[in-house]
Amino acid sequence: MNEVCKLLKQAGVWFLATIEDGQPRVRPFSPIHIFDGKLYFMTAHSKKVSKQMALNNQVEISAMVGEGTWIRITARTVNDDRREARAAFLEAYPNLKNAHPLDDPDTHVLYLSEAEAIVESFGGKKRIIKF
Numbered sequence: 719m720n721e722v723c724k725l726l727k728q729a730g731v732w733f734l735a736t737i738e739d740g741q742p743r744v745r746p747f748s749p750i751h752i753f754d755g756k757l758y759f760m761t762a763h764s765k766k767v768s769k770q771m772a773l774n775n776q777v778e779i780s781a782m783v784g785e786g787t788w789i790r791i792t793a794r795t796v797n798d799d800r801r802e803a804r805a806a807f808l809e810a811y812p813n814l815k816n817a818h819p820l821d822d823p824d825t826h827v828l829y830l831s832e833a834e835a836i837v838e839s840f841g842g843k844k845r846i847i848k849f
Contacts, residue, residue, distance in 0.1 A: 719757050719849035722835045725789050726750045729781035732789075734759075736770035736777055743770060749814065753806040756829035757849065758798070760807050760818060763826045771795045771828065786840040793833035803827045 726732045727750060735744045745767060751758045761768050771777065779791040801820070804827050808815050818825040835847040 719752065719755075719833075719847070722789070722791065722833075722847055722849065723750055723752050723757055725783040725835075725837065726779070726781055729783045729789070732779055732781035734767065734777055734779050736767055737774050738766070738770045743767070749807070749811045751807050751810045753803055753829075756798075756831075757833070758803065758807055758827055758829045760804075760811075760814065760825070760827050762818065762824045764824050765826075768826050777830075783837070784839075787837065787842070788839070789835055789837050791830070791833055791835045793830040795828045796831045798827050798829055803829075 731746045731748055732750070733744050734747050735742050737743070743766070747759055749760060775795045777793055777795055779793070780788065782788050804820055804825055807827050808818065808820055833849050835849070837845045837847065
């Protein structure tokens with residue numbers, strides 16, 4: 719999981735895919751953080767992405783992590799409504815505090831569960847990381 723977090727941070731921007739009415743929906747994300755032994759990201763309950771994950775928590779993540787190297791992750795998302803989880807995320811990304819205040823009920827943190835990451839490159843070996 720540490721390697722997966724490092725690769726997503728290296729990418730700078732990673733893309734999260736959800737499903738809505740049978741249609742894939744993809745959007746960019748950036749912040750990613752390890753807390754309590756889990757890989758977390760943040761959004762807002764009011765956003766469509768949050769509502770999509772509430773209906774179907776299966777997601778995929780993809781990012782280019784170097785020249786000719788990419789990562790793909792399949793996982794399930796799990797909500798974590800604990801104040802401690804929000805606080806840890808906002809401590810790691812203080813620039814998000816204005817958009818996602820600690821005690822704002824719209825602040826939504828989630829972690830990845832049942833995750834499998836595949837790291838591949840052109841002409842290289844495929845590596846699988848489960849977490």
